[in-house]
Amino acid sequence: MSLYKLSERIFELEKQGRMIVKLNIGNPGLPTPALLVQAAEKAIADGKTFYASGQGEKKLLEKIASMHGAEVKNATVTPGSKWAIYGLMKILLQPGDNIVTPGPFWSAFELIAKNLGGSCKLVKTHAEDRWNFEPDALIEAVDSKTKLIIVNSPLNPTSTEYDTKDLRAVYEYAQDKKIQVLVDEAYRDLSFQNTDLTHYEEYVNVTNTFSKAYCMSGWRAGYLVASEELSKKLVELNQITFTNVPLFTQAAMLAGLENRQSVTKATRDACASRLKMAEEVFDGIEYVKPDAGFYMFLKCPGKNGGKVAEAALEKGVAIVPGANFGGYNEYVRISLSHPEAVLQPALEKVRQAMDENG
């Protein structure tokens, strides 16, 4: 069952009245910060409820561009980073083409590639290497049909960061071979090391979302920073699909970026404190210590992540089997997506499910 089928099934169970603690969804489980909400409400009150540019509002584009060392012509506001990923693949891939990405990975990459008639070549990495990839192994997977390399750091589902040197090696290879790279840094602002945003360079495109550090998951807010040519094509696609991200949503996004340090710190701190608690619950379980919020990718003692996820769901807690992240069947991914009061008993049920299926 895919990440999304699972998610839809849980929404179904909830519609039927079942209470499920959703640790399957990549959501910080915090309300959208008040200053973002206020910016949106002010925009609505100011009449910003009309059709708008498919690229985005100038001030927001300027802010996004400046954060990545790019220009306004390189920035496009999108309804989530997922749309940026879909749009970029829609532009770059023809049927039969492929993308290359290290695994474990966010399966949306593969679902999107397949939906567009392409495929996803996964280069598996291992817990022993802290889930780092070998640049040579990644490069070896690139063939004449490869149109995009995706690197997601910090990584969903492990919350580990790739080695900067390894990323650099991939960027330089891609620039040399004129292959597009997409850096998905959805979790960058949740990095406990507070690592920098990726600088835009030719062939090194960047996407980010407001769903995680800015607690705007349901609003659908993200962006792509890319070449002018790719950006123009994305805006054209936006115009014939969803048209525009609402202006009031863009107002909230801008308020978020203008207060980036304080807003993201609050989310990061919540993640750090939940992780500390979770580490106690999962004492003795194998996992690589996360560099960022808010996932844990845990090796199940019984080596059957699917069985553990089913057992947890029976107990009222939804988590995702590792099979969904590129065939890591021994693992489960847990989102630390609720405040401690809800999270602690839910995690204990997951631990029970692990121990009972050990």
Next chain:
Amino acid sequence: MSLYKLSERIFELEKQGRMIVKLNIGNPGLPTPALLVQAAEKAIADGKTFYASGQGEKKLLEKIASMHGAEVKNATVTPGSKWAIYGLMKILLQPGDNIVTPGPFWSAFELIAKNLGGSCKLVKTHAEDRWNFEPDALIEAVDSKTKLIIVNSPLNPTSTEYDTKDLRAVYEYAQDKKIQVLVDEAYRDLSFQNTDLTHYEEYVNVTNTFSKAYCMSGWRAGYLVASEELSKKLVELNQITFTNVPLFTQAAMLAGLENRQSVTKATRDACASRLKMAEEVFDGIEYVKPDAGFYMFLKCPGKNGGKVAEAALEKGVAIVPGANFGGYNEYVRISLSHPEAVLQPALEKVRQAMDENG
């Protein structure tokens, strides 16, 4: 220049500080009604800012389904009707396939079909027939590669309604041949005759938007009512693209549908009163009297819609050349998209542009 390139160019001019009265955009130019805004704000206050179902919320789906004589399994909430159209074509069309629609038409149909590697077969209609189509002519255009017939009534850009008998003939043909039809009734609730919403039947899918009658253009709110199979595929596409329509947007949509008569009447009345004014300004110009808000499709005395649109833009008023609606080069489309105080002088400038290029 396509509808969207024009629109983006005007946003560009505005970013540069030019004042443009935008009669090129299909927008009622009224604030979102307070009760809809309040419903959204209450939802935000209630914490409805998280990821949600890619199909939509149960209560909203039930309401939409009941309005079209369908079931919840047939309804999907979309970010505008344009997404429903894109999604349906994405599901139905393979490269080389086509759609059939009467012209003049909303050019998004063709832009979407082309973007997906397909094409659009236009069956031209004429002002003398009040822009009605001949069912036999439409059917004749259908070939083995036709995967969808689209009928948009009331029609963008003419605001005329198709004859019910003609529509019925197309539905029955499609059901007989198992070809999907999409009824785009974006302007149905602006029909001065207050004609009924289309009843869902197998092969007769319906899309609608909240951009027009509900004054929610920038929010991106719409839906598709379709077979269970198509609906499931659309939800899958939603999940790997924009994820969900925000729950607070859905709350506004539900409030709108629950107050459909009063909310849409206010917009309809505004349209009727603006149309009356516009008819005075364009006295002597050839056009078919609209059955609904809020477009006028005017034949330029000089038979050069492109030239008139350019001249109007010089005067600070954006309108769309008829070439954008299927090669109706003698025409221009005007959206009555502002309250009278702004609209009247803008329309007079358009009239001047017509007279100066007559």
